[in-house]
Each structure stands twice: as structure tokens, then as C-alpha cells.
Amino acid sequence: MKKGLIFILIIVILGIVGVFVYQSLTKEKEGAPPGEKLTMGKNLEGKKIVVILAFKDFRDEEYFVPKEILEKAGAEIKTASNKTGTAIGADGGEVNVGLLVSEINLADFDAVVFIGGPGCLENLDNNNSYKVVQDTVSQNKVLASICISPTILAKAGVLQGKKATVWTSPMDKSAVKILEDNGAIYEDKSVVVDGKIITGNGPEASKEFGEAIIEALK
Template identity: 55%
Template structure:
């Protein structure tokens, strides 16, 4: 699970992690810094720095939301992770606002997606809107 080192949504990380682990999955914390602090004070020590992530070692990658996701993870490193997940047929997920990262990486072209709406990143939400319209068969939009 990829979390921002600052202001990730605590419940999105901790609850999802707990559910995945209860089902027998191994979950690793991946972040842009060794220590991550959630919006509500939850602390996580990253197992892997995002720059060192090797996609082939995982079955799935999930971006956790929160304002930190847009501030700290909306970048080429994350976009490349998204593209590599798709290229290697890995499960790629995103919670809350973080589907914006998937949209900006280009992996949502022609796909339906939902994202938490806010004023955090109007350009990406607009971009997702264009992609959603295309997925609804508005050709050559």
C-alpha cells in the first residue's frame, strides 16, 4: 500500500490493511519517506521507499488517499508505478482522491473510475471527466 509521508487518510490505510491481512495477504507500507504521519496522527514506518519499489515483488499496489497523496505522490515516480502495474498485469487500486494519480498516469484511459471530488486538483478531475465521457462511448472526444 502506497501512502504519503504526510496527511494520508489514517482509516483508509489502517482499515484496508487490517482487512487485507485478515484475508491472509501480506501488506507492505510504501512511502516517499521512511516515516509517515496520517492526517489524524497515525504513524507508519515504511517498509519500502517508493523510489525503491520493485513491482514484480507484489501482486497488487494500492494508493491510499488523503491530501498528502496529491501533494507528495502526484509525480512521475507514481505515474511510472501505475504504468508498470498495468504492463505487468498487476492489480492496481486507488482510494479517495488518489485515483487522480492513476488518471494523470494515463492508465485510466477508456476506463470507468470514481474519485472523491474536491477542489484539491481540478485539472486531474477534469481529465478524469474527459476519460469517463470517452468510456461512455463519446468517440474522439
């Protein structure tokens, strides 16, 4: 009797294990979930994007994470800054910069992306950046901005009546005030998309930010 019960128990266990193995193999055949397919497919083949960062103290994750996502999707990335040479991130990341913001020719690009970080405003909050922002919008191209850099878009006058987000903290709401003072509709979200303008609120939003750029360029 006991041997019979043990035999039945073994059969049941083997059956359960078999179901799990089958499900695992089925998932592998089906491929990655839709969200992962978005970043792995070559949706942006032939698209060119210029990423603008501070020459000193840009936010590393906000540059490297979206860049990897966009390149995996097939986009060609160029990096611009207020100086040429080796830009250094706040966490020590290094980026070779061969293009000045003032030299950007928007005819060469499908999208413009601004990166934030503690050095963002000191390096990029100026007329050269404002002109790039304004020309990007006037030419109906994708404009993306993350962390503190949406304040540059606001000062350039392109967020009037637009939904947007920006970096903020319980102790510092100044960036939100800049957006609202310049006509933006602030939303407390990680990423906000309004037409062809994409804004992200900080490094934690880097992956979602990159994926939103892909969607806008598809």
C-alpha cells in the same frame, strides 16, 4: 378460569422465547454472513500487496481499514512512500515506512494500492508514482486507488476508457475533471471496479474498497 388463561399465556411466551433462542443458536452455527466471511477467510494466503501513502497527511482510515481487512484475508502488506521513516496521517496515525516508491520491485507484489488524503498529491503526484502505475497495468496486476489518488492514475494515462470514481464535493469537482480530461468514465459511486483497476471515492468507502481488492486477487 383465570389461572387457566395465565397458564396458557405463560406457555405461549415460553414458546416464543424458545423460537428466538433456537434461531440465535442456528445463526451462530451457520457462521458469519457471506460478506463477513469474505474478510475473515484466508483467501489471500501467499499474496503480497504494496500500499503507497503520503509520508505526511495520508488519510488514516483509507490505510488502516483496508490493511486490516487484507491482512485478515491472509495477505502480506508492505508500505511505501516518498520517504522512509514514520509517516504521519492526517488524524495522527503513524506508519513505519521502509520502502521508497522509487524502489518498488513489482515482481515482488501481486497488487499496488494508493491511499489518498490531504498530503497525497503533494507527496505522490510525480513520475515515480506514474511509473509504478504504468508498470502495474502493463504487468496485468491489480491496481487500486482511493480518495484523491485516482487522479494520479489518470495522469499516468491508465484510465483511458476505464470506469472510475474519485473524491469530490459539491464545491470541488476538480478531481472529476482530471479523470475525464484523461479519458476516464467517471461514475458517482463509492467503489468502482473495471477489470483489475479498483477506485474508491473516500474514507467512507474504505471497507468496501478493501473487500473489492480481495475479490480482484482471489
